[in-house]
Amino acid sequence: MTLEDQHTDRKSLRTITGKSADWEALAKDCVCFANGAGGRLLIGMEDGEALPPAGQLVPPELLDRLRKRIGELTVNVQALPSLQRASNGGEFIELVIDRSPSVASTRDGRYFLRVGDTCQPVLGDDVLRLANERPGRPWEAMDSSVPRDAADADKLARFVQDIRSSDRVKDSVKEKGAYELLAHYGLAQGDTLTRLGVLLLGTTADRRALGTAPLVQAIKYDEQGQKINKWVWDDCALSPVELVDAIWREVPDFRESYEVAEGLYRRSVPAYDEKVVRELLVNALVHRPYTQQGDIYLNLHPERLEVVNPGRLPLGVTPRNMLHASRRRNEGLAQVFHDLGLMEREGSGFDLIYDRLLSQGRPAPVPEEGADWVKVTIQRRIVRPEVMRLLTEADERFQLTQRERITLGVLAQTEGMTAWKLGAVLETDGADELVVWLGRLQTLALVQTAGRTQGTRYFVDPTLLRGADLKLPTTLLRIEPHRLRALILEDLARYPDSSSADVNRRIGAEISAKTVKRALDDLVDVGRVSHEGERRWRRYRLSSQEHKGHGVGELP
Numbered sequence: 001m002t003l004e005d006q007h008t009d010r011k012s013l014r015t016i017t018g019k020s021a022d023w024e025a026l027a028k029d030c031v032c033f034a035n036g037a038g039g040r041l042l043i044g045m046e047d048g049e050a051l052p053p054a055g056q057l058v059p060p061e062l063l064d065r066l067r068k069r070i071g072e073l074t075v076n077v078q079a080l081p082s083l084q085r086a087s088n089g090g091e092f093i094e095l096v097i098d099r100s101p102s103v104a105s106t107r108d109g110r111y112f113l114r115v116g117d118t119c120q121p122v123l124g125d126d127v128l129r130l131a132n133e134r135p136g137r138p139w140e141a142m143d144s145s146v147p148r149d150a151a152d153a154d155k156l157a158r159f160v161q162d163i164r165s166s167d168r169v170k171d172s173v174k175e176k177g178a179y180e181l182l183a184h185y186g187l188a189q190g191d192t193l194t195r196l197g198v199l200l201l202g203t204t205a206d207r208r209a210l211g212t213a214p215l216v217q218a219i220k221y222d223e224q225g226q227k228i229n230k231w232v233w234d235d236c237a238l239s240p241v242e243l244v245d246a247i248w249r250e251v252p253d254f255r256e257s258y259e260v261a262e263g264l265y266r267r268s269v270p271a272y273d274e275k276v277v278r279e280l281l282v283n284a285l286v287h288r289p290y291t292q293q294g295d296i297y298l299n300l301h302p303e304r305l306e307v308v309n310p311g312r313l314p315l316g317v318t319p320r321n322m323l324h325a326s327r328r329r330n331e332g333l334a335q336v337f338h339d340l341g342l343m344e345r346e347g348s349g350f351d352l353i354y355d356r357l358l359s360q361g362r363p364a365p366v367p368e369e370g371a372d373w374v375k376v377t378i379q380r381r382i383v384r385p386e387v388m389r390l391l392t393e394a395d396e397r398f399q400l401t402q403r404e405r406i407t408l409g410v411l412a413q414t415e416g417m418t419a420w421k422l423g424a425v426l427e428t429d430g431a432d433e434l435v436v437w438l439g440r441l442q443t444l445a446l447v448q449t450a451g452r453t454q455g456t457r458y459f460v461d462p463t464l465l466r467g468a469d470l471k472l473p474t475t476l477l478r479i480e481p482h483r484l485r486a487l488i489l490e491d492l493a494r495y496p497d498s499s500s501a502d503v504n505r506r507i508g509a510e511i512s513a514k515t516v517k518r519a520l521d522d523l524v525d526v527g528r529v530s531h532e533g534e535r536r537w538r539r540y541r542l543s544s545q546e547h548k549g550h551g552v553g554e555l556p
Contacts, residue, residue: 005117006327007037010045013056013092016066027073027106029119033097034077034104035130036114037331043081044092052090058083063093070095076104103131115316115327122315130315139290140196140332141186144206148179148188151201155239159201168339185339186332196332199290200239208236212290216243218251218298225301234295240285240333241340244278253300260385269360271380272305276356280376282343283350284309287329294372301380308375319367322350323427353378355402358409359395361387364425386465387412394446399494399506404439408446408460416459418451443486484511484519489542492529496541503540 009029014020026041033039043066044052063081070079078098085091105111111122111130122130160181164174173184182188187197198206199213207213213236220229231251238246248254256271284296284307294310313319314327328334337343344352353365353376361384366377382388390412391405400408410425411417417425419434428434438458441447446464450457487507492498495506504516520540523529530543 006114007033007039009033009039009041009117010047010049011041011043012046013044013052013058015043016062016069023069023073024106027070027077028110028112030070030074030077030079030095030097031104031106031110032112032114032119034074034100035112035122035134036099036327038099039097039114041095041097042092043095044090051086051088052092054088054090056090056092058091058093066093066095073107074104075107076100076102101137103127103134113316113327116324120316126315133289133315138331140194140330141189142195143189144193144195144198144202144210146193146198146202146206148182148191148193148197150203150206151182151193151197152203155201155242162340166339166341168341185336195290196330199333200241200336204235204237207239210290212293214240214243214285214288215295216247216298217295218247218300220253220300221302223302241337241342243285244281244342247281247298248274248278251298251300258381260382260388267385269382272378273356273360276353276378277305279343279353280305280307280378282337283376286334286337286343287314289329292372303381304377304379306375306377308373310373312372313369313374319369321427322367323354351402351406354406355409358413359388359391359405361385361391361409361413363413364410384413384465390460390464394444397508398440398444398446401439403437404441407437407439408441411447411458412460412465414459416450416457419456419458422458440487440490443483443490445483481519484515485523488516488519488523489528492540492542497532497539498541499536499539 011026011029015022015026026043029041033041044056044058046053060083063083066081067079070077077100079095080098081093081095083091084094103111111127112119113122113130114120156178160178163169163181173181176184179188182193182197182201185196186194187201188194193202193206195210198210202210215234215236216232217234218231219227222228231247233243233246254272254274254277257268258271259266259268261267288294288296288309289311292311296310297306297308299306299308313322314329317327334343350365357378358364361382363379363383368375368377387409391409394400394408395405407422407426410422419431423429423431423434426434426437428437438447442449446460447458448461450459484507488503491503491507495502498506500513500517500520503520504511504513507516520529520531524531524540527543529540531538531540533539
């Protein structure tokens, strides 16, 4: 589980105590949260730890000093520290930073913004853009003057029903009455709807009166670029939630299919993946600036789909870092879409698009940003059917992670990439991040390497892409002992308390049971794996030392 995100960061107690105290870095982090959506700093937590050191004590006077120093080093930052005690008895400080109604900065005039789990500087013209994009109150929370009772009865009833049937909503929220749910999701304040409430639950006339409700045009072009068909949703009758279903249902091109060759047979595949199209529509509706007018365009060309959204990307997000950066422009709308199961809230939507497209042998999406628009292009046809077969079989065999599937899909569609090029495509910064994306691919022999350091070339063995069936069983039958042990350790990290048969099945049933059992016994002997039970009831897990990354011994 990720310990740090857009709203949470962790800092060691040394940040504000002793000779290693770094108050300027702490002030910068406070400015980041204040210019974002607010957040909290947990001071007293070491990197990667969910709890403070057991028995850690925080001097009470440190809270007053913290409050005073943040006030001295920042402008327009409101921070409230409080002393907390964790379940292990260790104390830490929770520093809550409110969203600033105006632009926040450090005392020496520097500006920062929280994007995903990182703090990014705001420089040059972007400072003015930050000020322009930052009203005292978010657009969603502004009062619409529309009475709460004037909400569309059918939309309200459907919203309440969908929230109560969602598996993403806590029981305590599901138990609320209809008007309580409106207040909980920021759709109403007192007896009137907010602008977000009108956008989602208002009547057609009230939604049109907003002036910035999303209007969508789907335009179909022929090979010469001439318009041959058009679908329009411009009457403001549908809320953003309803638009997603309507667009998918009413554009017939989304349900077209074609055949691709698979050896001696042919397989029918959809022209466009439903999950990808829906995710693109959700992104366009949730992340557009609702203070700006402009239609959303779906440009359907014979070989591609372009989704064009008005406005620019949120400040701090660029086409170069969209795969990693997460900054939601409309928090309330994103919350509703998330709780209704229409989107992932922590910026994993673009990851899903990459994953789905590359797993199907299609090129990765291409994002672009103009002066007042954002465009994402996806291809209609599968370029490499053999890549689809490789990804399908490899995932079934090894239960690849999403990042492993994306990386394998990128490499399988090329003849190989250098570490530098692969890092650029995956938007990683440095070799350590690239290792995370490669995961087990090298250990599983799905990806091979040649060369060293930045000149290292990663590629997929061409033999894996030839023919209708992969030759992975043959590869694994000859697996080297050190690779087999690495596979076992990785498997136990994901599935602790597993039997030898369970491990064998997951890492490759074609490997003999005796070989897997022998490797497990070797890992137990050197203290990297522990077990409970005997004979067929024996269950294996990583040892406590292996969990900490300090194996007691290495196998020859």
